[in-house]
Amino acid sequence: MKEKDKRILKANFLDEITEKSREKISSCYQCYRCTNGCPMAESMDIYPHKIMRYILLGERKKVLCSGAIWACLMCNTCSIRCPNDIDVAHVFETLRRIAIKDGVAANDNLWEFERLFLESIKNYGRLYELATILHYKLEKKEFFKDTVMGIKMMLKARMGILPHSIKDKRHIKGVFEKIEKGRSEV
Ligand code: SF4
Ligand code: SF4
Numbered sequence: 001m002k003e004k005d006k007r008i009l010k011a012n013f014l015d016e017i018t019e020k021s022r023e024k025i026s027s028c029y030q031c032y033r034c035t036n037g038c039p040m041a042e043s044m045d046i047y048p049h050k051i052m053r054y055i056l057l058g059e060r061k062k063v064l065c066s067g068a069i070w071a072c073l074m075c076n077t078c079s080i081r082c083p084n085d086i087d088v089a090h091v092f093e094t095l096r097r098i099a100i101k102d103g104v105a106a107n108d109n110l111w112e113f114e115r116l117f118l119e120s121i122k123n124y125g126r127l128y129e130l131a132t133i134l135h136y137k138l139e140k141k142e143f144f145k146d147t148v149m150g151i152k153m154m155l156k157a158r159m160g161i162l163p164h165s166i167k168d169k170r171h172i173k174g175v176f177e178k179i180e181k182g183r184s185e186v
Helices: 003-021 033-037 048-056 060-064 077-081 088-102 108-124 129-140 147-155 169-182
Strands: none
Touching (some): 003 048, 003 088, 048 060, 060 088, 077 088, 108 169
């Protein structure tokens, strides 16, 4: 590949992530504060500050195929600590969406479970464990895995058959709709 083409590719990745996350990634000056506060840093194959660096360098494959973006707990510690107000957790979430879309995700099981988990909160106001697990198993075609454990949990009343009810479900739905509206679609 020619040098000029390589440069265009690099610039495109930074532009793409900046546009989709709406975070000013170019203002990152590698202070390491995100990594220093990250509870998962030691389990990551690439530290959070390095993910930011690789975005700046246009290392698309390295970033999107990394396990780090899936090890992230979305705890927001890095976002709060960043002196440049970069919402690093949101950048990670954006990277996950792109990795899924491109079919290069290192761990899409987690993404699938997270999506169903949030869908349950949106619909019921609280997690409806049984429906979420059944839905997940149907999608993954893992019908009998953990069945015994699931039955034991139900017998011990750790997992209900019916969803829990909360008073103001519409309010929760409204919060989700606001967030979805505010964040760019990938
Ligand atoms: S949001 Fe993710 S990257 Fe940021 S501190 Fe938490 S676990 Fe680490
Ligand atoms: S805390 Fe912010 S400025 Fe510092 S390395 Fe992380 S993203 Fe970059």
